[in-house]
Amino acid sequence: xxxxxxxxxxxxxxxxxxxxxxxxxxxxxxxxxxxxxxxxxxxxxxxxxxxxxxxxxxxxxxxxxxxxxxxxxxxxxxxxxxxxxxxxxxxxxxxxxxxxxxxxxxxxxxxxxxxxxxxx
Amino acid sequence: xxxxxxxxxxxxxxxxxxxxxxxxxxxxxxxxxxxxxxxxxxxxxxxxxxxxxxxxxxxxxxxxxxxxxxxxxxxxxxxxxxxxxxxxxxxxxxxxxxxxxxxxxxxxxxxxx
Numbered sequence: 001x002x003x004x005x006x007x008x009x010x011x012x013x014x015x016x017x018x019x020x021x022x023x024x025x026x027x028x029x030x031x032x033x034x035x036x037x038x039x040x041x042x043x044x045x046x047x048x049x050x051x052x053x054x055x056x057x058x059x060x061x062x063x064x065x066x067x068x069x070x071x072x073x074x075x076x077x078x079x080x081x082x083x084x085x086x087x088x089x090x091x092x093x094x095x096x097x098x099x100x101x102x103x104x105x106x107x108x109x110x111x112x113x114x115x116x117x118x119x120x
Numbered sequence: 121x122x123x124x125x126x127x128x129x130x131x132x133x134x135x136x137x138x139x140x141x142x143x144x145x146x147x148x149x150x151x152x153x154x155x156x157x158x159x160x161x162x163x164x165x166x167x168x169x170x171x172x173x174x175x176x177x178x179x180x181x182x183x184x185x186x187x188x189x190x191x192x193x194x195x196x197x198x199x200x201x202x203x204x205x206x207x208x209x210x211x212x213x214x215x216x217x218x219x220x221x222x223x224x225x226x227x228x229x230x231x232x233x
Contacts, residue, residue, distance in 0.1 A: 043225045093163055097219055109221055111164040
């Protein structure tokens with residue numbers, strides 16, 4: 001149980017175009033989803049926290065107009081990289097927190113397999 | 121505020137040797153602590169978690185970690201390394217009301233034949 005999928009697994013796009021990445025919880029409902037960015041040989045940096053039906057909360061330094069996050073249902077969150085540029089190339093990972101979770105669920109997050117974005 | 125420090129960006133061991141990956145944390149609330157493993161171009165897989173119950177936590181693939189409050193540590197160990205253990209390992213802390221996880225910088229484990 002607790003499977004999270006991401007689509008696509010990799011994408012190559014031209015500079016200036018927009019790219020949408022989907023994150024789905026397959027066998028549970030996720031009140032909260034998180035989006036991370038990981039540069040090569042580096043750790044995961046939290047970009048934003050996405051709650052179903054409300055606006056995402058972005059971490060300091062993350063451009064909300066560039067990285068659009070939508071969490072329209074309890075099983076789907078999307079990250080759209082708008083007007084992508086080469087410096088946006090990275091590995092994007094989402095995670096999800098169980099709907100029935102509370103602090104007693106130990107803040108556990110279930111991670112997707114990641115999406116490799118390359119902007120030419 | 122919470123933070124995690126992983127000592128050693130790279131750890132190299134021989135196959136069959138003890139694995140020790142270090143993690144120290146800082147937290148203003150009782151922490152929940154996690155170890156994740158990441159293989160190349162993949163997401164994160166949970167190895168084990170500390171949830172304020174037993175201080176010695178056993179995880180998958182023979183890994184275990186001990187929570188030591190006095191040392192603010194949560195080091196990951198495995199008695200005998202296997203080639204398949206070669207990967208990137210991340211320690212993370214959570215436990216505040218934001219439900220966020222704060223990750224350490226990661227340790228790359230190399231296993232020599």
